[in-house]
Amino acid sequence: MIILDLLICLVLVASAVVAMNVRNLVSAAVLVGVVSLLVSYLFLRMGAPDVAMTEAAIGAGLSTVIFLIAIRRTEEEEQG
Amino acid sequence: MKQIFAIILLLIMGWFLLGLVPLGQPTEPGVVAQHYISQGVQENRGANLVTSVIVNYRGFDTLGEVTVLFLSVAGAGFVLRRREGIERRVNRPSSEILQTGARMLFAPIVIFGAYIFVHGHLSPGGGFQGGAVVASAVMLLLLADRGHHLPHGFMHWLESMVGFTYVMVGLAGLVIAGSFLSNQGVLPLGTWNRLFSGGVIPIIYTLVGLKVGTELSSLLDTMIDTGRPDHADNSEGGTS
Numbered sequence: 001m002i003i004l005d006l007l008i009c010l011v012l013v014a015s016a017v018v019a020m021n022v023r024n025l026v027s028a029a030v031l032v033g034v035v036s037l038l039v040s041y042l043f044l045r046m047g048a049p050d051v052a053m054t055e056a057a058i059g060a061g062l063s064t065v066i067f068l069i070a071i072r073r074t075e076e077e078e079q080g
Numbered sequence: 081m082k083q084i085f086a087i088i089l090l091l092i093m094g095w096f097l098l099g100l101v102p103l104g105q106p107t108e109p110g111v112v113a114q115h116y117i118s119q120g121v122q123e124n125r126g127a128n129l130v131t132s133v134i135v136n137y138r139g140f141d142t143l144g145e146v147t148v149l150f151l152s153v154a155g156a157g158f159v160l161r162r163r164e165g166i167e168r169r170v171n172r173p174s175s176e177i178l179q180t181g182a183r184m185l186f187a188p189i190v191i192f193g194a195y196i197f198v199h200g201h202l203s204p205g206g207g208f209q210g211g212a213v214v215a216s217a218v219m220l221l222l223l224a225d226r227g228h229h230l231p232h233g234f235m236h237w238l239e240s241m242v243g244f245t246y247v248m249v250g251l252a253g254l255v256i257a258g259s260f261l262s263n264q265g266v267l268p269l270g271t272w273n274r275l276f277s278g279g280v281i282p283i284i285y286t287l288v289g290l291k292v293g294t295e296l297s298s299l300l301d302t303m304i305d306t307g308r309p310d311h312a313d314n315s316e317g318g319t320s
Binding site for chain 1: 205296300
């Protein structure tokens with residue numbers, strides 16, 4: 001179980017770093033959602049189901065969609 | 081030179097963060113936390129101690145959080161306000177399967193969200209989580225069926241009434257028990273681990289759930305509904 005946790009931490013950090021560096025903003029928004037989802041799993045593992053639910057519903061669900069809508073309203077690619 | 085400056089800055093920040101390391105070690109809870117753990121169930125009859133803390137002991141903070149959310153939604157509504165004369169751009173209507181599926185899923189998701197915030201004092205979850213689930217159901221409907229309109233007048237009315245009732249419940253605690261949002265003596269506490277227990281806690285969490293749900297739904301509706309910025313409208317021209 002601890003190996004799975006460590007693996008999830010590794011994927012989490014990797015997604016966060018890639019989200020900062022990737023050029024396509026849609027991919028960045030989706031990766032931020034992935035980070036939120038993995039963080040919510042870690043919250044659940046640490047015995048905080050309330051926080052995990054909030055993180056999954058708001059962080060992974062709603063804010064990702066709000067980012068995607070905002071990106072569609074503006075431009076797809078980062079400028080400069 | 082710039083890099084050396086950045087490294088020095090990072091080292092200083094790291095030195096400050098070192099002080100946080102002992103906070104991560106498991107220690108005995110402090111006096112206040114000890115009181116919540118030992119007396120929380122006695123005082124509030126809530127099976128979920130987290131909810132007792134959020135809604136009762138820290139109820140004033142929750143009122144502040146709801147206000148912050150309201151302010152941010154109001155700010156977004158102000159910045160992205162609907163301009164007269166710009167019709168909503170419907171690029172391509174969604175397929176029949178998507179629309180029907182979204183309509184079928186809408187009611188179960190809303191009921192699940194309501195279940196989460198009504199049972200906030202019994203099981204994990206509560207007003208914020210349930211409200212977000214309700215808003216995600218509305219989001220599904222709005223994204224699948226682009227012609228869908230939310231009843232804005234009703235939602236604003238509901239949101240205002242819910243906020244007003246929250247403050248009224250708090251004032252009832254002030255009048256009856258002598259402190260704002262108090263849970264003692266306002267309503268009967270009931271039996272532990274029943275739906276109708278915990279005094280005002282389930283009422284406040286239902287109010288918070290309704291408020292968060294309506295606020296996030298109107299935020300999503302505002303964001304989906306507003307036209308593109310002016311320059312994009314000029315360059316792309318026609319709507320279908």
